[in-house]
Amino acid sequence: xxxxxxxxxxxxxxxxxxxxxxxxxxxxxxxxxxxxxxxxxxxxxxxxxxxxxxxxxxxxxxxxxxxxxxxxxxxxxxxxxxxxxxxxxxxxxxxxxxxxxxxxxxxxxxxxxxxxxxxxxxxxxxxxxxxxxxxxxxxxxxxxxxxxxxxxxxxxxxxxxxxxxxxxxxxxxxxxxxxxxxxxxxxxxxxxxxxxxxxxxxxxxxxxxxxxxxxxxxxxxxxxxxxxxxxxxxxxxxxxxxxxxxxxxxxxxxxxxxxxxxxxxxxxxxxxxxxxxxxxxxxxxxxxxxxxxxxxxxxxxxxxxxxxxxxx
Numbered sequence: 172x173x174x175x176x177x178x179x180x181x182x183x184x185x186x187x188x189x190x191x192x193x194x195x196x197x198x199x200x201x202x203x204x205x206x207x208x209x210x211x212x213x214x215x216x217x218x219x220x221x222x223x224x225x226x227x228x229x230x231x232x233x234x235x236x237x238x239x240x241x242x243x244x245x246x247x248x249x250x251x252x253x254x255x256x257x258x259x260x261x262x263x264x265x266x267x268x269x270x271x272x273x274x275x276x277x278x279x280x281x282x283x284x285x286x287x288x289x290x291x292x293x294x295x296x297x298x299x300x301x302x303x304x305x306x307x308x309x310x311x312x313x314x315x316x317x318x319x320x321x322x323x324x325x326x327x328x329x330x331x332x333x334x335x336x337x338x339x340x341x342x343x344x345x346x347x348x349x350x351x352x353x354x355x356x357x358x359x360x361x362x363x364x365x366x367x368x369x370x371x372x373x374x375x376x377x378x379x380x381x382x383x384x385x386x387x388x389x390x391x392x393x394x395x396x397x398x399x400x401x402x403x404x405x406x407x408x409x410x411x412x413x414x415x416x417x418x419x420x421x422x423x424x425x426x427x428x429x430x431x432x433x434x435x436x437x438x439x440x441x442x443x444x445x446x447x448x449x450x451x452x453x454x455x456x457x458x459x460x461x462x463x464x465x466x467x468x469x470x471x472x473x474x475x476x477x478x479x480x481x482x483x
Contacts, residue, residue, distance in 0.1 A: 179251065181215040182244045184208050185223060186314045189233050189241050242332045245315035246454045252315070268297040269461055272308035274322035274377075275403045276341065277447070280422035281321065281471050288467035296460040304401055305377040309333070312452060318461055320450040321468060323377045334453045335446075338469060339476040342444040343378055343385075345436040346417040346424045348410055353436055360416075360436040361389050368396045368415040370406050381443040382418055388442070407433075422447075422475070447472075 187197040188208065198205045216222055223237030233241060273282055282300060289298070301308065301317065309325055311317045313332065324335050345360065347353060353360045353367075371394075372379045386394075398415075400406055403423045410417045411432065417424070427433035449465060451457070457465060 176218045177215065179248075181211055181218070182248055184211045185215055185237075186241065186244050186248060188212060188224060188231070189237070190310060190314045190316070192230060192232070194231065238331075241314065242452070242454065245313055246452060249315035249318070249452075249455065268299050269319075269464055270299045270301070270317045271464070272301045272303065272311060272317040272320040272322075274305060274308070274420075275302055275401060276420035276422035277321045278302045279403055280425055280475055281468060284474060285464070285468040285471035288470055289464050292463050292467070294460045294463055296464075298464065304373065304375055306375055309450065312450065315452075318451070318455070318457075319465065322447060322450070324446045324448060325377065325450070330450075332453055334451050336449040337446045338448040338472040339446075340444050341421055341447050342440045343382060343418055344421045344424065344428075344440060345438050346410060346419055346428070346433045347414070347436060348412075349431055349434055351414060351416075351434065351436075353416070354434055359389075360438055361386075361391055364391060364416060365394055365396075368398065368413065369394045370409065370415055370417040370419070371397050371399050372418065373399045373401055376401055378420055378443065378445070381445065385440060385443055425475070 184197065184201065187200055188194055191197045191200060194205055194208050194212075198208045201208070212224060219236070219240065221236040222234050223240060224231045225234055271282075278300065286298065286300075301311070305320075305322050305325060306329070308317065308320045308322065309329060312320045323341075324330075324337070325333075353363060356363065372382060398409075403419070406417050406419060407424070407427065409415055416436065417433075424433050428435060449468065
């Protein structure tokens with residue numbers, strides 16, 4: 172292999188194609204033509220001596236060799252970005268931006284307190300917080316667009332090249348507005364779920380398999396009136412104005428339950444419990460500002476978990 176033949180544009184285009192799973196979308200994102208992207212990928216494959224992408228139906232998939240190279244390509248671009256940021260610090264005194272991914276439950280429940288603690292440290296670092304589904308955030312982490320993801324532990328096959336630090340465990344809850352009819356009814360609320368609109372996690376959400384299994388085990392059949400969403404803002408507003416039932420991670424609604432605007436239905440959801448923590452690329456060493464931010468996240472998570480564990 173001719174290492175000197177690989178240029179930054181090869182890495183950028185390959186990482187973008189891998190992230191988008193599409194040459195057309197990668198071209199649009201990079202503001203260049205599709206033939207230019209295809210030509211660059213072919214050049215990279217010639218240098219490496221292996222195919223990194225291949226056709227799959229109407230789309231593309233990353234080959235096994237491509238997945239191996241992707242981990243290093245993402246790390247290389249991250250290192251380059253950090254180097255440029257370091258020069259900027261020396262020249263202008265500005266700290267680099269920390270790019271963090273957080274699941275909605277963490278954005279609501281952990282990150283506000285973590286950022287308060289981080290600002291008190293006066294590192295003068297800028298922080299960009301991206302919220303989304305776990306699969307999307309992990310893909311952005313893998314290709315170097317994010318430096319850290321805070322959320323649930325992904326399945327083993329999604330953790331290749333990544334490390335996970337456990338902070339606490341969390342389960343889902345069935346949340347409703349204060350005064351909801353199911354709060355006063357006798358018997359299990361599960362038997363009457365089909366009478367109400369159900370806000371469900373999307374099919375790609377990391378908690379969805381846990382929710383599906385819980386409903387299946389408890390004999391809950393088809394729920395005819397469903398809305399799938401990962402938007403905590405929509406979920407909160409819709410539940411408070413209706414009789415809908417919101418199936419969501421406990422951390423998202425912990426504050427609402429504490430202040431009485433929402434309530435938990437009496438449903439045993441312990442089997443949905445799963446670990447929440449910090450995910451990073453295994454080949455990345457945290458900078459000092461990122462290390463400080465990680466520590467403030469640990470402290471905020473510990474505080475929040477203690478509050479949730481206290482009897483009401």
